[in-house]
Amino acid sequence: MARDKDDGRGFGDWLTDRLFRGLIWLALRLPPGPRVRAMGWAAERIVAPVSGYLRRARENLALIFPDMPEAERDRIARRVANNTGRMLIENYAAADLVAAARGHVPTGPGYEALCKAREAGRAAILVTGHFGNFGFARAALTAQGFEIAGLYRPMRNVFFNEHYVAMMEAVGGQSFPQGRKGTAGFARHLRDGGQAVLLVDQHIAGAPWLDFMGQPARTALSAAELALKYDALLIPFYATRQPDGLGFAVDMEPPIPHSDPVTMTQALNDSLAARVRAMPDQWFWIHRRWK
Incomplete structure (x- = not known):
């Protein structure tokens, strides 16, 4: 100590x-x-x-x-x-959480596209934000047989980080830490036609300034860049808390068309912004999103 x-x-x-x-x-x-x-x-x-x-x-x-x-x-x-x-x-x-998610089948055109991609052996990147409880969505997809890898930023507190990672992997699939080794494992999972989840709503130092909710916010292009590199679907998805405060509905939007990283990432920002405007109490306004 x-x-x-x-x-x-x-x-x-x-x-x-x-x-x-x-x-x-x-x-x-x-x-x-x-x-x-x-x-x-x-x-x-x-x-x-x-x-x-x-x-x-x-x-x-x-x-x-x-x-x-x-x-x-x-x-x-x-x-x-x-x-x-x-x-x-x-x-x-x-x-x-896993037991509750087991009987929940996601809805929306993105889910149909995801199922077809799995049949074809094509990779898919699922993108969301700190909205509702994205852990429930990951658990629901895992229950449907998808292997949803995650890429996370390790916590500064190493004692906390130990059980934080264990929690993420208990809810979903394997989680890789940011960094050369973790990113390599995450990329290998995509290259093999797997599915992965990324969050798009955190401030990333040095990332481009894109619009989010009408204000400039640094936004990583990594999800779009990986989708282009590995010909992966890029699908926005959300787990929205229901009025009873306990249940969730998982909705998957149509895949973002491939173009260039900035255009694709802005589309992801716009997708999340629409959800936040409709249900502002479900998003993590505690973040320092606009620095």
Whole structure:
């Protein structure tokens, strides 16, 4: 525990991880419904206000919706925090999530295209954002026999990262860390005609500025570039939380036509933006998306 505090292995990192593990352990002692509701409440009423996430969500909402009444921005920000807490414990209760997703067949033209691509041995890249619970969508596709690989950015806190990766792989397929080795494995999966998932809504330093929700946002072109390189379908997909707060609907949009990386990535941004405008409380406004 005497290591450099900035290497992700310091005492503060260890303590933070232990506290988080304890919270998850306690939550998992509850039945599924009460567990999800309790974590949503805790995230909305305790974690988000104390951490500053609630303030950041309000600021982002004010940037995109300057004419929205402040009371409505506050309501959405709280619902975002609630959804985040629910999503977190849903994914950590992987066995329950997988069981719930087992009987769910995705809908939309993208799902039909995905099934045909699998029959033809053609790769497919499924793209979404931090919307609803994308983990449920991945679990639903895995239940239909797809092998959905993921590419993730390792957490700075190495103690947290250990169970975070285990959680992702319990919900879906193999997950590869960003970096030369992980990206090579991810690319090999696509080259062999597999399916993969990428998220498009994070700020990536040095990435091109594209429009997202009417504001410039740095957006990685990697999903489109990989689709072009491996002749893979590029399919936007979403798992939308239903009014009961517990169930989801997985919808897959038509594949993005191949053209050039910027045009294709802008189409992905536009797809997600339409979902966010329709249901703003389901997107992760806590992100520093517009730096």
